[in-house]
Amino acid sequence: MSQSCINIAIVEDHTVFRQALAATIESTQDMVVSWVAEDVDEGLRLLTESRPDILLVDLGLPSGSGMTLIHEARRCWGDTCISVVLTMTGNETHLFKAIRAGAKGYLFKSDDESNWLSALSTLANGGGLMHSRLARHVLSEREIKLDDLSRQLLDLLAAGYCLNEAAERLSLTSHEAATQVCRCYARIQESMPGLSARETELLVLLNQGYSFRQGAQRMSIQECTAKTLAARAYQKLGATNLQEALYAARREHLFR
Numbered sequence: 001m002s003q004s005c006i007n008i009a010i011v012e013d014h015t016v017f018r019q020a021l022a023a024t025i026e027s028t029q030d031m032v033v034s035w036v037a038e039d040v041d042e043g044l045r046l047l048t049e050s051r052p053d054i055l056l057v058d059l060g061l062p063s064g065s066g067m068t069l070i071h072e073a074r075r076c077w078g079d080t081c082i083s084v085v086l087t088m089t090g091n092e093t094h095l096f097k098a099i100r101a102g103a104k105g106y107l108f109k110s111d112d113e114s115n116w117l118s119a120l121s122t123l124a125n126g127g128g129l130m131h132s133r134l135a136r137h138v139l140s141e142r143e144i145k146l147d148d149l150s151r152q153l154l155d156l157l158a159a160g161y162c163l164n165e166a167a168e169r170l171s172l173t174s175h176e177a178a179t180q181v182c183r184c185y186a187r188i189q190e191s192m193p194g195l196s197a198r199e200t201e202l203l204v205l206l207n208q209g210y211s212f213r214q215g216a217q218r219m220s221i222q223e224c225t226a227k228t229l230a231a232r233a234y235q236k237l238g239a240t241n242l243q244e245a246l247y248a249a250r251r252e253h254l255f256r
Contacts, residue, residue, distance in 0.1 A: 006124045007034040009052035011043040011069055012086055013061050017109055021056070021086075024113045031120065039063035044072055051077045054123060056107060058086045059094060065240055067101050071247035074102035082123055092137040099188050100238025101248065105129040127178025128185050132160050138184065150184050153177060195249075199233040202226055203249050206242060 008025055010033060012018040022033045034052050037043035040063045047055070047069060055073050057066040070083040085098045085106040095106055105123050107116055119129055130138070135157035138144060146154070149170070156166035167177035195203070198219070205215040216226035234240065237248035 004030060006031045006054060006120070007052045008032065008054045008056060008120070009035050009037070009043075009046065009050075010086075011037045011040075011055070011057040011061070011066060013038050013058065020113075021116065024116055025120070028117060031117075031124075040066065040068055043069045047072055048076060051081055053080075054082045054084055054120065056084050056086050059098065065244055067098060067238075067240060067244045068247055070098055070101040070103050071239075071244060075247070075250065084120075084123060090131055090133065092133040095134055096137050096141075096188075097238045097240065099185050101244070102189065104182060104185055122178050125175065125178075126182060127175065128181035128183075129178075130154070130157055130163075130181050130184070132158055138188065141188075144188055146184065146187060150180055150187070153180050154184065195233055195236055196229075199229050199236070200249075202229050203233055203245065206230070207246050207249065 008031055010018055010022060012021070018036065018038075022036060025031045025033050035046045035050060037046055038061075040061050043057070043066075055069065057069045059066040066085070070085075073081045073083050082105070083098075083101075083103045085095060085103050086109055087095065087106050088109050090106065090108060095103075098106075105119070105128050107119050111119075122129060135154045139151070139154050139158055152170060153166055156169060157163070161169065163177050163181070164174050167174050170177070172180070201219060202215055205218060206212070210218065212226050212230070213223050216223040219226065221229075230242065230245070233249075234242075234245045237245050239245035239248050
């Protein structure tokens with residue numbers, strides 16, 4: 001990012017952690033907290049009013065999934081807003097879904113302040129973060145087309161090397177390796193499989209307000225079949241529920 005001050009938004013319901021993270025960011029000279037929200041609805045309202053450079057979001061909010069915010073950030077602001085998952089465990093399945101939705105990285109809540117700031121600096125400068133379990137998960141996804149350098153880097157990360165160690169073994173700078181990770185994230189998002197005609201038809205009906213039963217009747221299928229189609233669509237869109245799937249489908253202009 002070319003500007004001198006990086007604007008960061010936080011959507012997190014845990015008060016103590018949220019305040020600690022905000023205070024850490026505000027203690028720097030080149031980062032500022034532009035706004036804070038505690039739930040999905042408040043986050044959506046603020047996100048449409050003001051674009052942060054980095055959006056830090058917890059996926060497990062009491063009012064709904066933070067994935068909705070990641071979808072909306074991508075729809076509203078594209079690549080000019082970097083979505084980052086706040087996580088305790090770094091669950092690779094959840095992170096992979098968030099990446100599919102548009103996230104570019106994550107912050108471990110259990111890390112110390114210096115690690116938070118280092119991660120934010122990496123993300124602000126066009127880099128990405130990836131731990132070993134996530135690297136293994138990405139490598140297991142056969143539809144993702146990786147170039148040779150990306151695959152070599154992920155192989156090293158999957159084997160347990162930290163990013164700096166992997167960069168050294170590949171004769172890259174740390175910044176070059178972090179940028180390569182970000183390119184891997186872009187490949188993940190580009191490789192998202194398309195919806196079938198029937199999956200799209202069902203989502204269009206659900207977006208119009210039909211229930212699963214009503215949608216199934218209009219499509220002349222069983223309700224259980226409609227729910228199976230929806231589950232497949234959720235997976236392809238990187239969503240975990242109907243609300244997230246509809247956000248993602250709107251982002252992909254499936255309802256034109």
